Amino acid sequence: MMSSVPPRRRIPEATVARLPVYQRSLTELREGGVATVSSEQLADLAGVNAAKVRKDLSYLGSYGTRGVGYEVEYLLFQMNRELGLSQDLGVVIVGMGNLGQALANYGGFGERGFPVGALVDTDATKVGNVVHGHTVQHLDDLEDIVGKGRIRIGIIATPVEAAQNVADLLVGAGVESILNFAPTTVHVPEGVTLRKVDLALELQILGFYQHRDAPDAAVEA
Amino acid sequence: MMSSVPPRRRIPEATVARLPVYQRSLTELREGGVATVSSEQLADLAGVNAAKVRKDLSYLGSYGTRGVGYEVEYLLFQMNRELGLSQDLGVVIVGMGNLGQALANYGGFGERGFPVGALVDTDATKVGNVVHGHTVQHLDDLEDIVGKGRIRIGIIATPVEAAQNVADLLVGAGVESILNFAPTTVHVPEGVTLRKVDLALELQILGFYQHRDAPDAAVEA
DNA sequence: GGTTGTGAACAAATTCACAGCG
DNA sequence: CGCTGTGAATTTGTTCACAACC
Known part of the structure; x- marks a missing residue:
């Protein structure tokens, strides 16, 4: 047809x-x-x-x-x-610190077609906890989680040190789109789409323009 | 000199x-x-x-x-x-929902020269609470808070409906740089620097490329 | 030899300005 | 007449490629 x-x-x-x-x-x-x-x-x-x-x-x-x-x-x-709003793309959030938990609780993803399908951490005190209706699972099970949960997008909300490893694991598990919140550079192979959100970096950019417009502010009082 | x-x-x-x-x-x-x-x-x-x-x-x-x-x-x-790293620029976070609280608890700002100086909300059940060492204050007191706290940057972490009003109040209080997390457009006068971070929008962009690379995925089982 | 610094070439994005059409 | 759609002009950003220099 x-x-x-x-x-x-x-x-x-x-x-x-x-x-x-x-x-x-x-x-x-x-x-x-x-x-x-x-x-x-x-x-x-x-x-x-x-x-x-x-x-x-x-x-x-x-x-x-x-x-x-x-x-x-x-x-x-x-x-x-x-x-492509017709299809929902499942999301896994890796890292259940402050930011990860806030993202898990954030309603805006599901509303816009990106249901949070799984939460992951490595910390034994976090694995097993329930956040926003999802039991936090262990990173070791990522491949299974991604496969069975039809997860298409990974969100990295880990500390800097873990970010590259998590990215590698996500790619290994078949995820083709990654959103990185860890304030560090991560590398992914061709064919994987990576975007980053660096919260402090945004402030630094704002700070630059303040500084630029009033370069002597540092000296004041 | x-x-x-x-x-x-x-x-x-x-x-x-x-x-x-x-x-x-x-x-x-x-x-x-x-x-x-x-x-x-x-x-x-x-x-x-x-x-x-x-x-x-x-x-x-x-x-x-x-x-x-x-x-x-x-x-x-x-x-x-x-x-301009030499000088610290104080930050006020407006909106103490999930995201606002996570941002308040996020250590990365202070580390990079942007100490969180005040937290603000309008909800009576939140005002007075202590988050990450700061007592949540009422939006009505914003002008005072900004003035006395030497606040230079405002972060909007409110629901969409409140965002423009908060932006106006921030500008009125003398803030010249705003970082908006509410998923809506806000307008600010000339001379005020505005940046935005829209979390769901980032996923939508990722989703676009997935959809584009495999346009018939929606049909699959 | 190795690496910077930068004009020049190229590419992407934005804006202009107006023909084309309802 | 009003507003879209789009080529053309302009601006901004990226990459090349190599002279200058340590």
Whole structure:
């Protein structure tokens, strides 16, 4: 059944990173009962400019109507299809320290199609505990956990020292996408997608601009 | 006292975002007793390529030695000066839910020069609680808290509905740098630096590439 | 010889500006 | 007339490649 597949342009990385933002804004609009939206309005909701919105959306196809805007429902449907929202991707969180526990308790993942399927640690005082409805399992069982739980994404919330090893184990267990919260560089083989979130680093970037705008603040009082 | 200020090139944003990564790698090297490092080695530690390292470092000045590499200690000193590590910038965390509490307990901020100076919420069951040595204060007192605590950075860890209001209050209280964890767009006036971290969004980006590489996975069993 | 520092070439991303169409 | 869609222009970022230098 040869359905007419959309053009399949190659979507630039910068655009991919913004699509979920538009998706979120569109979802809000729909919930507010809004039927159509212009690139300008959507831009404002997403915190970017209108030209960028139009360019980004154009990679998905020509789903707008000139003189009118975009139909919220329809655009959202196309966007969900492109982002693959239809399928849920199970997540395993490795490392049940403060951050890992907070992530496990964070409702936002499941809501957006990424159900937390398993929690893992190595600490005997943590293994067996129940966090947000999941029993914490041991890292040694990772391969099983990933295989049986249909886990597709691994989150590293371990201390720095453990991060690379955990990444290796995740890859060995068949995980192809990793989100690393440990403030260190981890290397993964070709074909595995890695993203990182470094909380303190974000503050350092903010700090740089403060320092830059007022370079003598250090001297004050 | 007209000291010889360094050249003050304008450092590109992309470079600014990588400097803290190099800084971290250099700190590890120093702790390991390593005296000099080549751009190639540093690149590997930071997870980028050597040309980028050299270009990035060149914005700080010419601190390497041809044929040898960079003196770790000296480069680190220069980098810390540029990043403004000398001064500590106090942080207030607004929103003491799971994430806010985890951030409050996260040691990494203080270690890197961003001591958590205050915790804030509006929920009567949370105000007055002690988290990681800080008594949670009420949002109504934000202006005082920021002023007296010499707070320079605000972290928003509230639900979506509260985020914009909190941002406004932070700006009103004199905060010039904001890190937003609420999964929504917030607007700030010119002159205020805003960065965002959206945890579920990172998963969505990872999910996009999985979906893209195996677009029919949804159909599988 | 080995490695930096940097112009020049290239690539990616953003913004402009306007033709095209509803 | 209004707003999209998109080529073209511009800006930003990356990589190359090699002269300069230790």
